[in-house]
Amino acid sequence: MIRRHLPELGRFLSVGVLNMLVGLTVIYACKWFLGIGDAAANAIGYAAGLTTSFALNSRWTFDYRGPQLPALIKFLLVALLAYGMNLLTVLIAIHVFGLNGYVAQVLGIPPYTLTTYLASKFIVFRLQPDPHKTPT
DSSP, rough: HHHHHHHHHHHHHHHHHHHHHHHHHHHHHHHHHHHOHHHHHHHHHHHHHHHHHHHHHHIIIIIOOOOOHHHHHHHHHHHHHHHHHHHHHHHHHHHHHHHOOOHHHHHHHHHHHHHHHHHHHISSSSOOOOOOOOOO
């Protein structure tokens, strides 16, 4: 059962690595070169990967061929939820545990990734069965 989902999970994680590299590069550039604070830099970096993530995950990861607009709206809502999980983790790491802001940004990645994968798989890119087709 789990083996069947491994290629999909591998594709999702590949897209995630690309988004992480882009996002962290943007976050660190915002912090280092522009002096932007952690929360704002995180938001800018997060936004940088959204378009690529939707395009790659919808077509390549989940092979979604359904209506794009409803999927995009759901994806953006999931992204907002995942961003909240990410930002909460980052701010707790900084303000409760006293961690360096750069380290805290990395710690925000796992909650974001888990939230996004599960919601994308089971909500955003889940195709409803066609009521006009008979199962084979």
